[in-house]
Amino acid sequence: MRIAIRGFGSVGQGLAEVLRDEGDRIRREESVDVRIVAAEDSSGSAADPDGIEPAELLEAKSEGPLASGRWTASIEDVDYDVLVEATPTDVEGGEPGMSNIREALSSGTHVVTSNKAPLALSYRELTELARENGVELLFEATVGGGMPLINLSRRCLAGNEVTSIHGVLNGTCNYILSRMAVEGLSYEQVLSDAQELGVAEADPTYDVEGLDTALKLVILADAVMGLSCSYDDVEVEGITGITQEALRLAGEDNMKIKLVGTVHDSRIEVGPRLVPSDHPLDVPGVLNAATLSTGLAGDITVTGMGAGSIETASAILSDLLSIPRA
Numbered sequence: 001m002r003i004a005i006r007g008f009g010s011v012g013q014g015l016a017e018v019l020r021d022e023g024d025r026i027r028r029e030e031s032v033d034v035r036i037v038a039a040e041d042s043s044g045s046a047a048d049p050d051g052i053e054p055a056e057l058l059e060a061k062s063e064g065p066l067a068s069g070r071w072t073a074s075i076e077d078v079d080y081d082v083l084v085e086a087t088p089t090d091v092e093g094g095e096p097g098m099s100n101i102r103e104a105l106s107s108g109t110h111v112v113t114s115n116k117a118p119l120a121l122s123y124r125e126l127t128e129l130a131r132e133n134g135v136e137l138l139f140e141a142t143v144g145g146g147m148p149l150i151n152l153s154r155r156c157l158a159g160n161e162v163t164s165i166h167g168v169l170n171g172t173c174n175y176i177l178s179r180m181a182v183e184g185l186s187y188e189q190v191l192s193d194a195q196e197l198g199v200a201e202a203d204p205t206y207d208v209e210g211l212d213t214a215l216k217l218v219i220l221a222d223a224v225m226g227l228s229c230s231y232d233d234v235e236v237e238g239i240t241g242i243t244q245e246a247l248r249l250a251g252e253d254n255m256k257i258k259l260v261g262t263v264h265d266s267r268i269e270v271g272p273r274l275v276p277s278d279h280p281l282d283v284p285g286v287l288n289a290a291t292l293s294t295g296l297a298g299d300i301t302v303t304g305m306g307a308g309s310i311e312t313a314s315a316i317l318s319d320l321l322s323i324p325r326a
Contacts, residue, residue, distance in 0.1 A: 001320065002051070004038035004075055006100050007086035008061060011114050011141070012039065014309025015084065015316050020054035030321050038075040043067045045075035082323065084316060085113040091211055091231065094118040105129045105137060112319040114141035114312050116215040120231045123222040138319035139223070143216045144169060144288055146311035147304040151318065153224040153292060160294040162224050164264040167290030168281050169216045171306045172200045172207040173239050173259040175286045181247045181256060187240065199286060209238035210259060210270040217261040217268050224292070227266060237271035250274055256282050 005012045019026075019034055027033050038047035039057055044067025046052065046060065052071070060070050067074075083104040087097045097115035104111050106129065113119070118126060119139050130137035140150050144167075153162055168174055172194060179190045191208070194200035206212050214234040221227040239259050250257050253274075258281060260273040275281050280301040283289045288306030293299050305311040 001032055001034050001082060001324070002037045002078075002080040003034060003082045003084050003320065004040070004047075004078070004080040005036060005084045005086060006040045006075070007084075007088070007097075007115070008039045008041040008057075008066060009086065009088070010309045011086040011312050011316070012041075012084070013058060013061060014313035015086070016054040016058050018310065018313045018317055020058065023054070026317075026321070032321055032324055034317075034320055037078045037080050038073075039066060040075050041066045046071040047073040047075050047078045049073070049078045080109065082110040082112055082320060084320075085111055085115050085118075086316075087115055089115055089117045089206075089215070091117050091120075091206070091215065094121045098122065101126060101137070102129065105133055105135060108133050108135055110136045110138075110323055112136075112138045112141075112316055112323075114139075114316060116142045116212075116219060119222075120215040120218040123219065123230075124228060136323050138322065139219065140319050141312045141315035142219050144290060144302070144315075145304065145306045145308055146314045147288060147290065147302045147306060148315070148318065149220065149290055149292070149302060150223050151322075152300070152302065157292070157294055157297060157300065160296045162292050162294050164293045165217070165220050165224065165262070165290060166264075166281065166293075167213075167217075167220075167261050167288070168258050168283060169213045169261050169288055169290065169306060170207050170210075170259060171286035171288060172204065173210075173213075174283065174288070175199050176208070177239060177242065177247070177257055177259065178284050180242070180244060181251060184244060184248075186244060187242065208240055210236040211238075213259060213261045213270045214268075217263055217270060220290075221263045221268055225263060227263070229266075229268060233268055235267075235269040235271070239272055242272055258282070
């Protein structure tokens with residue numbers, strides 16, 4: 001399987017690390033040789049039709065831009081079976097991921113993506129484009145990092161109707177609220193610590209205002225529950241208004257305040273919610289959790305790392321390995 005990676009940042013490099021460290025085992029156990037033939041970052045691309053060793057690609061990236069002259073070919077010069085689209089999410093227009101995905105699907109190339117915005121903005125269009133061209137569009141990595149929510153619902157829960165979804169789907173917000181509650185710190189103090197640790201971005205707006213959770217919810221609503229919705233349909237409230245006093249009062253009632261995303265009765269909303277301390281969604285730190293309520297299997301809760309380069313790469317790898325079986 002020849003793959004090209006557009007977006008060789010944290011997630012793209014995470015996939016290369018996994019293939020470097022686990023490639024032999026994957027070939028042996030899965031009988032699939034996942035070979036990187038091209039990778040692209042903001043500087044340009046590197047490509048070799050015979051494949052690039054992941055370790056060599058990672059070494060080159062550590063030394064500077066990929067388009068540094070080590071490889072003479074570019075991503076446009078090679079053929080590949082699957083595009084791994086891992087460019088940054090842009091909620092305004094979904095670019096450049098939207099165009100990358102459309103182009104690949106239109107040309108009959110499978111797509112595996114971690115980019116939330118294109119799916120949240122144009123789910124129906126993109127899935128129909130994949131169907132028309134007889135290729136796969138897979139996106140487990142867009143929601144919950146290593147948590148297999150989409151594949152769980154489509155495979156393990158096949159035949160079940162998912163009637164609602166409730167989830168803590170942003171590790172940055174969960175980290176901030178958890179530390180505020182446990183240590184009695186202010187929002188500003190914990191946010192500053194989170195930024196120093198790399199848990200929060202320098203500009204945390206996307207996370208703390210609930211936008212990241214909203215994008216994930218739209219994808220789950222469309223892909224898991226079959227709703228036809230878009231990002232504009234989500235009622236969103238972030239965590240910036242949560243005070244230490246509110247957390248203290250919640251704790252006196254054995255409750256926690258979490259940023260919870262909910263899809264229920266075609267209503268999609270994100271906002272701070274009270275969660276009992278013994279509830280499955282009461283997860284600490286950067287952990288995520290989501291409960292899928294089903295007609296036959298009851299409530300199924302998945303807990304895990306919702307972000308991280310290796311965890312997200314795990315989801316991408318799962319999608320890649322499912323393509324030969326499709």
